[in-house]
Amino acid sequence: QSVLTQPPSVSEVPRQRVTISCSGSSSNIGNNGVSWYQQLPGKAPRLLIYNDDRVRPGVSDRFSAAKSGTSASLAISGLRSEDEADYFCGAWDDSLGAPVFGGGTKLTVL
């Protein structure tokens, strides 16, 4: 059971926009920066977003993120087949004194 809650899967057709949610609490998302990672099959996670909404240099500007209270979201616009991957959110948890991850969301580009 992951500390951060994500939907198991989302799907959308190419060229459309999709949003992935991440829900936490005041001890993690509510008080610390959120990160988002993309994991292609058989690969290591790759950092896309840090500090809630900062797009990592070199990452496509089709990726954006936002946070409100204890929830965060990742948006991908202009969907492409190569965006098909697992996406994880992460944040520091003050109560645990540790980084925590979401359960991951599998994005399918139809």
Place this chain on the structure above:
Amino acid sequence: QISLEESGPTVVKPKQTLTLTCTYSGFSLNSFGQGVGWIRQPPSKAPEWLALIYWDDEVRYSTVLNDRLTITKDTSKNQVVLTLTNVSSVDTATYFCARSETTGCFDYWGPGSLVTVSS
């Protein structure tokens, strides 16, 4: 450029100790704010954070596995070592090491090392 790479056994017997080494380059673990962490991911499951070691020797462990984990660093070799004692089948996973420069965020990851616990 920054890179990390995990190394260690691919198969470990139950009740044995797993030792994994992360060899990094492109940054100094002696520099303020730098950290290296270990994260594992069982097949088709979410990542699970295990341990972190910081530039100032501060260490943090998962509360779930705290009594089984040890993380150390050797900056002369640019290596971070993780040991996990008394392994069982539930410890079968891909183990990643990753750099942490921002609290709770891992910006560079190694390719991962698949470890199977089997007799």
